[in-house]
Structures are given as C-alpha cells and as structure tokens.
Amino acid sequence: MRTEVAGMQRRELGETDAEALRSIGIDLDAVRASVEGAFGEGALEAPPLPGRRTLFGRRLPRTRLSPRARKVLELALRESVRLRHDEITPEHILLGLLREGEGLGTAILVRAGLDLGELRRRTVHSLGVVA
Numbered sequence: 756m757r758t759e760v761a762g763m764q765r766r767e768l769g770e771t772d773a774e775a776l777r778s779i780g781i782d783l784d785a786v787r788a789s790v791e792g793a794f795g796e797g798a799l800e801a802p803p804l805p806g807r808r809t810l811f812g813r814r815l816p817r818t819r820l821s822p823r824a825r826k827v828l829e830l831a832l833r834e835s836v837r838l839r840h841d842e843i844t845p846e847h848i849l850l851g852l853l854r855e856g857e858g859l860g861t862a863i864l865v866r867a868g869l870d871l872g873e874l875r876r877r878t879v880h881s882l883g884v885v886a
Contacts, residue, residue: 787799823855823857823858824858826851826855827848827851827852827855827858827860828843828848828851829851830850830851830852830854830855831843831847831848831850831851831852832847832851833851834847834850834851834854835847838879838882840882844882846878846881846882849874849878850875850878850879853871853874853875853878856871
C-alpha cells in the first residue's frame with residue numbers, strides 16, 4: 756500500500772510527460788534550463804516555509820497541509836466534539852477522512868475493498884459509542 760500512495764503523490768514530470776509535451780512543441784529540458792538560467796538552480800523547487808519563533812527565539816518548522824488535509828482534521832475535531840471526547844485520536848482522524856470522502860486515503864480504502872460505511876460503524880463502535 757505504501758508504494759501505491761507514493762505513486763499517487765505529486766511527482767516530477769517524467770519521460771512520458773516530456774514526450775507528450777514535445778509532441779506539441781514544448782521541450783521540457785529547455786524550459787527547465789531556461790528557468791534555472793534566469794532564476795538559479797533549484798528555482799522550480801517549492802521554497803521552504805519559514806518556521807515560527809518560540810518563546811525563547813528558537814525556530815519551529817512550519818508544516819504544509821493541503822486544503823483537504825486541513826478539512827480532514829477539522830472534521831476529526833467535529834467528530835470528537837460530536838462524540839463528547841476531549842481529545843482527537845487516530846480514530847477521530849479516520850472518521851474525518853471517511854466523512855471528507857474524496858481524498859487519496861479514501862480512494863486507497865475503497866481500492867482495498869473496504870466498505871466505508873461499515874468501517875465508520877466499526878470505528879465509532881471501537882470508541883465505545885453507538886452511532
């Protein structure tokens with residue numbers, strides 16, 4: 756499953772992509788070289804986000820969450836509140852993922868042959884709550 760997730764994550768353009776672009780008159784290597792020539796090596800890489808400072812001036816790394824990941828965490832919080840729990844556990848995150856219903860995690864669960872409704876019911880039951 757880990758290799759399936761890695762394959763579905765954002766990836767660099769490969770030879771197949773370069774060939775497709777060449778067929779419409781775009782040379783991917785020339786574009787990369789031009790951008791790096793104008794803006795420096797690594798210009799196409801996403802810049803690191805600045806960390807925030809703690810009370811004692813130390814920098815903490817800032818994480819990037821996709822809008823979908825933020826939505827899943829928001830839904831996990833709502834599930835925790837709805838179930839009258841005072842913390843967010845992995846079960847709540849799974850419930851948030853199931854409620855969001857459209858992300859990579861849900862797609863992998865469906866491809867694995869899981870019934871999402873049944874998974875939700877069992878997860879809520881494992882938390883000791885009747886759904």
